[in-house]
Amino acid sequence: MKTLLFLAMCAFILVRICVQASRRPSTRLYSIDAIVPAYNEAPCLERSLASLLENPYVARVICVNDGSTDNTAQVLDALQARWPGRLVAVHQANTGKGGALMHGLQHATAEQVFLTDADTHIDPRSHGLGYLLAEIERGADAVGGVPSSSLQGAGFLPHVRASLKLPMIVIKRSFQQWLGGAPFIVSGSCGLFRTSVLRKVGFSDRTRVEDLDMSWSLVAQGYRVRQSIRCVVYPQECNTLVEEWRRWRRWIVGYAVCMRLHRRLLLTRFGFFSILPMMLLALAGIMLSLQVWFGAARLHGPGGLALSVMPLFWTGIVMLLAVISAIHHRRAWLVPAAAFSMLYVLLAYAIWLFHGLAGLFTGREPVRDKPTRYPHVVE
Numbered sequence: 001m002k003t004l005l006f007l008a009m010c011a012f013i014l015v016r017i018c019v020q021a022s023r024r025p026s027t028r029l030y031s032i033d034a035i036v037p038a039y040n041e042a043p044c045l046e047r048s049l050a051s052l053l054e055n056p057y058v059a060r061v062i063c064v065n066d067g068s069t070d071n072t073a074q075v076l077d078a079l080q081a082r083w084p085g086r087l088v089a090v091h092q093a094n095t096g097k098g099g100a101l102m103h104g105l106q107h108a109t110a111e112q113v114f115l116t117d118a119d120t121h122i123d124p125r126s127h128g129l130g131y132l133l134a135e136i137e138r139g140a141d142a143v144g145g146v147p148s149s150s151l152q153g154a155g156f157l158p159h160v161r162a163s164l165k166l167p168m169i170v171i172k173r174s175f176q177q178w179l180g181g182a183p184f185i186v187s188g189s190c191g192l193f194r195t196s197v198l199r200k201v202g203f204s205d206r207t208r209v210e211d212l213d214m215s216w217s218l219v220a221q222g223y224r225v226r227q228s229i230r231c232v233v234y235p236q237e238c239n240t241l242v243e244e245w246r247r248w249r250r251w252i253v254g255y256a257v258c259m260r261l262h263r264r265l266l267l268t269r270f271g272f273f274s275i276l277p278m279m280l281l282a283l284a285g286i287m288l289s290l291q292v293w294f295g296a297a298r299l300h301g302p303g304g305l306a307l308s309v310m311p312l313f314w315t316g317i318v319m320l321l322a323v324i325s326a327i328h329h330r331r332a333w334l335v336p337a338a339a340f341s342m343l344y345v346l347l348a349y350a351i352w353l354f355h356g357l358a359g360l361f362t363g364r365e366p367v368r369d370k371p372t373r374y375p376h377v378v379e
Contacts, residue, residue, distance in 0.1 A: 025130025037100035041118035067094030098203035128231030145190035145231030158237035163338035180274030209254030253359035
């Protein structure tokens, strides 16, 4: 049953890709202001901002230095001197990402604003922003793109993550859009908004996942939130297991806390099909996996346990999906790397058990972590 459901999802996504492939990007060039919050982002800031400034859809880039303690301010000022009139440098005391975004929004003059992160690269030669803008022109108030992975300079873990990240995000958010009426989230690394709508709803620093909180607020207030799979951006990934644990802990606990904050949404169409399934599938997966693992270990020993943790059939399925990522990134070894993707499933299960459920009942979140940045080398 699980296999049939998965194959049906893949068939649906194939149809959706064909439909979106027939759509054309907007022709309204230089009609978007980009806002980039930056806290200690000096190693990667120049390349990320340059990719936006070279994009034909971007009129201006507004970068908010959120009280950085490294040389982000100096890098930003030097870039502003190179791009006068196109790059707006804003310096402020540290307020958090939500406050930095709202400060940057005060400087926006375009009807649409693109929000992204300082570690994220978007290919200026692509029409990704044009596809987001086309959704706005069709009536959307907010549109999310697809955050993939920047792999230049990355280690083993980012490649394992990248092996399935792109196809799985496309599958999940396409289904959420279809069944729930809106995607689970407009990612903070890739989202286009009507400026007027964003000013009305705004960002908050009441959670560590301000993009998720704001996305659900948009849905709760009746705004149209859409997903485009034609805009792909490339944020940096964590290179160590400790940093990956901290980031996933922030995401999962933040998700649990947002369910407390937006509990009225849980019994809506969006709640049933976009919010709740991720938690329910994780909890069901934990219980089923523990049962299978204990049974396999008892009957077949360590070898049976290893096969139950990484079933050969599903390993083959994920490696097949990884072909999509391998073609997209032009890295053939993403296919065998996908065999280790069970690591991320186990990571999510452990975080739900040790932190996620506690966050759901207490509303408490860990301190926001700051992953190590490395120089951005364009793929």
